[in-house]
Amino acid sequence: MAEAKHNSDDYLRMYRQMVRIRAFEDQANQLYLSAKMPGLTHMYSGQEAVAVGICEALTPQDHITSTHRGHGHCVAKGADFKAMFCELLGKEEGYCRGKGGSMHIADQSNGNLGANAIVGGSMGIATGAALSHKMLGDGQVTVCFFGDGATAQGLWYEVMNMAALWGLPVIYACENNGYSEYTKTEEIAAGSMTARAEAFGIEAHSIDGQDVLAVNKLSAELVARCRKGEGPFFIELKTYRYHGHHVGDINRDYYRSKDEEAEWKTTRDPITGFGKWLQSEGIVSADDLVAINDAVKQDAEAAVQYALDAAYPDGSEVDMHVYAGTRHALSA
Amino acid sequence: MRQITLGKAVNEAIAEEMRRDDRVFLMGEDVAEAGTPFKITAGLVEEFGTGRVIDTPISEPGFVGMGVGAAMTGTRPIVDLMFGDFLFLVMDQLCNQAAKTHYMSGGKLTVPMVLRTNLGATRRSAAQHSQSLHALVAHIPGLKVALPSSAYEAKGLLKTAIRDDNPVVIFEDKLMYNDKAEVPEEEYLIPFGEAAVLRKGRDITLVGTSSMVQVCLKAADLLEKQGISAEVIDPRTIVPLDEATIVESAKKTSRAIVVDEGHQSYGVSAEIAARIAEKAFYHLDAPVLRFGAMDVPVPFSPALEDLTVPTPEKVAEAAAKICRGELVHAA
Ligand SMILES: Cc1ncc(C[n+]2csc(CCOP(=O)(O)OP(=O)(O)O)c2C)c(N)n1
Ligand SMILES: [Mg+2]
Numbered sequence: 001m002a003e004a005k006h007n008s009d010d011y012l013r014m015y016r017q018m019v020r021i022r023a024f025e026d027q028a029n030q031l032y033l034s035a036k037m038p039g040l041t042h043m044y045s046g047q048e049a050v051a052v053g054i055c056e057a058l059t060p061q062d063h064i065t066s067t068h069r070g071h072g073h074c075v076a077k078g079a080d081f082k083a084m085f086c087e088l089l090g091k092e093e094g095y096c097r098g099k100g101g102s103m104h105i106a107d108q109s110n111g112n113l114g115a116n117a118i119v120g121g122s123m124g125i126a127t128g129a130a131l132s133h134k135m136l137g138d139g140q141v142t143v144c145f146f147g148d149g150a151t152a153q154g155l156w157y158e159v160m161n162m163a164a165l166w167g168l169p170v171i172y173a174c175e176n177n178g179y180s181e182y183t184k185t186e187e188i189a190a191g192s193m194t195a196r197a198e199a200f201g202i203e204a205h206s207i208d209g210q211d212v213l214a215v216n217k218l219s220a221e222l223v224a225r226c227r228k229g230e231g232p233f234f235i236e237l238k239t240y241r242y243h244g245h246h247v248g249d250i251n252r253d254y255y256r257s258k259d260e261e262a263e264w265k266t267t268r269d270p271i272t273g274f275g276k277w278l279q280s281e282g283i284v285s286a287d288d289l290v291a292i293n294d295a296v297k298q299d300a301e302a303a304v305q306y307a308l309d310a311a312y313p314d315g316s317e318v319d320m321h322v323y324a325g326t327r328h329a330l331s332a
Numbered sequence: 333m334r335q336i337t338l339g340k341a342v343n344e345a346i347a348e349e350m351r352r353d354d355r356v357f358l359m360g361e362d363v364a365e366a367g368t369p370f371k372i373t374a375g376l377v378e379e380f381g382t383g384r385v386i387d388t389p390i391s392e393p394g395f396v397g398m399g400v401g402a403a404m405t406g407t408r409p410i411v412d413l414m415f416g417d418f419l420f421l422v423m424d425q426l427c428n429q430a431a432k433t434h435y436m437s438g439g440k441l442t443v444p445m446v447l448r449t450n451l452g453a454t455r456r457s458a459a460q461h462s463q464s465l466h467a468l469v470a471h472i473p474g475l476k477v478a479l480p481s482s483a484y485e486a487k488g489l490l491k492t493a494i495r496d497d498n499p500v501v502i503f504e505d506k507l508m509y510n511d512k513a514e515v516p517e518e519e520y521l522i523p524f525g526e527a528a529v530l531r532k533g534r535d536i537t538l539v540g541t542s543s544m545v546q547v548c549l550k551a552a553d554l555l556e557k558q559g560i561s562a563e564v565i566d567p568r569t570i571v572p573l574d575e576a577t578i579v580e581s582a583k584k585t586s587r588a589i590v591v592d593e594g595h596q597s598y599g600v601s602a603e604i605a606a607r608i609a610e611k612a613f614y615h616l617d618a619p620v621l622r623f624g625a626m627d628v629p630v631p632f633s634p635a636l637e638d639l640t641v642p643t644p645e646k647v648a649e650a651a652a653k654i655c656r657g658e659l660v661h662a663a
Contacts, residue, residue, distance in 0.1 A: 096438035097438030099437075104436040108437065114436070121425075121429060124425055128405070129405040161389055165389075321437075323498050
C-alpha cells in the first residue's frame with residue numbers, strides 16, 4: 001500500500017465509502033435478480049478504490065462525469081442511498097425524479113454531472129466543464145471517468161487536444177478493467193494507454209486501481225496541480241469488474257475464466273486489502289471493520305425498502321423538464 | 333430606420349449579449365481574428381479577447397460537447413458550427429447529450445447553449461455545404477429551433493436564444509448574410525413561439541420559414557396581380573411553434589401552402605401541413621400543399637441546383653390553381 005498523509009478519520013471514511021459502494025451494488029444486483037428493478041444495470045463492484053481514491057481528493061463543488069457503470073462514482077462523490085435507490089427503481093424521490101435511471105443518475109448537489117449511456121459521451125462535457133471553471137476562475141477541477149473501451153472513441157482525442165492546448169483543469173481517469181463488454185482490452189486497443197495522452201503533451205500515469213491509498217495520493221497531487229493551472233492530466237487505473245458486463249451477463253466463461261475472476265477477488269480486492277492495512281497500522285480492529293460493514297449493510301437495506309415503498313412520479317410529470325422554464329412541454 | 337445586413341445584425345446580437353453578461357462566450361472554427369468564413373464575427377475578438385472568442389481546432393463533436401459541458405457548469409456558450417451540413421458530425425453531443433440533460437436529470441441540470449449554424453442552397457456549394465437540416469434537430473424534444481428570415485429577426489431571435497436556459501439551434505440562411513433590413517438601434521428581443529403575420533390576406537395562407545419567407549412574399553405579389561389575396565406567415569421558431577396563429581389563418585383563408593427549404597419528405601413542411609390538416613380540416617377548401625427542397629442531394633451545376641428549391645413562381649402557380657378549385661399535387 002502506498003502511503004498518503006491522512007488522519008484516521010480520512011482513512012475510515014475511505015474504507016466506509018468503498019464498503020458503501022459494494023453494499024449498494026449487492027443490493028442493486030438482488031433487486032435485478034428478484035425482478036424488482038426495471039431494466040438492466042452495470043455493477044461497479046471490484047473497482048471501488050478508483051472512485052473513492054479519486055473523489056476523496058475532490059471537494060463537493062468539483063465536478064465529475066460518470067459512465068454507464070456509474071453507481072460507484074455517484075456514491076463516492078457523496079450521494080445518498082435513498083435517492084439513488086429511488087432513481088434505480090424509477091421513483092419520484094430519485095435524484096432525477098425517475099427520469100434517468102441507473103445509466104443517467106446525476107447528483108448536481110455533489111457535483112456529479114451525470115452518468116452517460118453513450119460510451120465516451122461525457123468526455124466533451126467534462127472538458128467543457130473544465131473550460132467553464134477556467135473562465136470563471138473558481139479553481140474547480142473536473143474529473144472525467146471512463147472505461148478502457150471508451151478510449152476507442154474519437155471524441156476523446158478531440159477534447160484532449162483542446163484541453164492540452166488551453167491548459168484546462170481536467171483529469172481523464174481511465175478505469176481499465178480489462179474488458180469492454182465481452183471483449184478483452186488488448187483486442188480493441190493498439191499501443192499503450194498512456195501514450196495516447198502523451199501524444200498531446202499530457203502528463204500520464206498508470207497505476208494500480210485496487211490500491212485506494214495510491215489512487216488517492218496521486219489524485220490529490222494532480223488535483224492540486226490542476227488548481228494551479230498545470231492540467232490536464234491522464235491516469236490509467238488498472239482494475240477489475242467482479243460481475244458481468246451488466247447484471248444479466250451471467251454465463252461469461254466464453255470471454256473470461258472463473259479462475260481469473262477468483263484470482264482478482266481473492267488476492268486483489270480493494271476493500272479487503274485496505275482493511276488489512278488499516279489493522280496492521282493499528283488504526284482499527286477486525287471487530288471495528290465488521291461493525292462498519294454491518295452498519296452500512298443495514299443502511300443499504302433500509303434504503304432499498306424505502307425505495308420499494310416510495311411513490312412513482314405522477315403521470316403528469318412525463319412532459320415536465322423537457323424545457324427549462326416551461327412547466328409542461330405539451331400543454332402550452 | 334437604419335438598414336443593416338443580416339451578418340451585421342448577428343454580430344451586434346453577439347456583441348450586445350457578451351457586453352451584458354460576462355458568462356456568454358463564443359467558440360468555433362476561425363471565429364476570432366478571421367471572423368468566420370462569412371466574416372460574421374469580425375471585430376469581436378478585438379473587443380472581448382481570445383478568452384471569450386475562442387478559435388477551436390476542426391473538432392466539431394469535441395467543441396460542441398465542450399459547449400454542452402460549459403453550459404451545464406455556469407457559462408453560456410455560443411457555439412459556431414461553420415456549416416449546417418456539419419450537424420451530422422455533432423448529433424450525439426447535440427441530440428443525446430444537450431437535448432436530454434435537463435429531462436434526464438429531472439430538471440436539475442440545464443444546458444443554456446446556442447448552436448449557431450446555417451442552411452440554404454443555390455450558393456453553388458454542392459451536396460455537403462448546401463443542406464437545410466433543421467428538421468433533424470426539430471425532431472428532438474429538448475432542443476429549440478429558430479429560423480430567422482431577415483436581419484431584424486436574426487438579431488432579435490439570437491438575443492433571445494442566448495438568454496434562453498435551453499439548448500437552441502439557430503439557422504441563418506447563408507445566402508442572406510448581405511441582405512439588408514430595418515433594424516432598430518435600440519435593444520429588442522423577439523420572443524420564441526410567436527409567429528409574424530408579414531402580410532394580411534383573404535384567399536390563401538402561405539407559411540414560409542427562413543429565406544422561404546421571401547419566396548412566399550414574392551409569390552404573394554404575383555398572386556395579387558391575379559386578384560388573389562395571400563396571407564404570409566413566418567413562424568420564426570419551429571420549436572416552439574406558434575400553431576395557433578397558423579391554424580387560425582388557415583381557417584380564415586381556407587387554403588394553405590407550407591414552404592420550407594428542408595427536403596420535402598419527412599420534413600418541417602410536412603409537420604406544419606399536418607397540423608393545419610388536423611386542426612383546420614373542416615374549414616379547408618383544398619388540400620394543404622407542401623413545398624420543400626427536391627428529394628435529391630443538392631447538385632453542383634447551377635442548371636441543376638436551381639431546379640431543387642422552391643421558387644415564387646412555382647408557389648404562386650400552385651396557389652392560383654387551388655384558389656381556382658383545381659386539384660394539384662405539390663411540386
Ligand atoms: C456509443 C456506444 N457504443 C456502444 C455501446 C454499448 N456498450 C455499453 S457499455 C460498452 C462497453 C464499454 O466498455 P468500457 O468503456 O471499458 O467500460 P466498462 O463497461 O468496462 O466499465 C458498450 C460497447 C454504448 N452504450 N455506446
Ligand atoms: Mg472496461
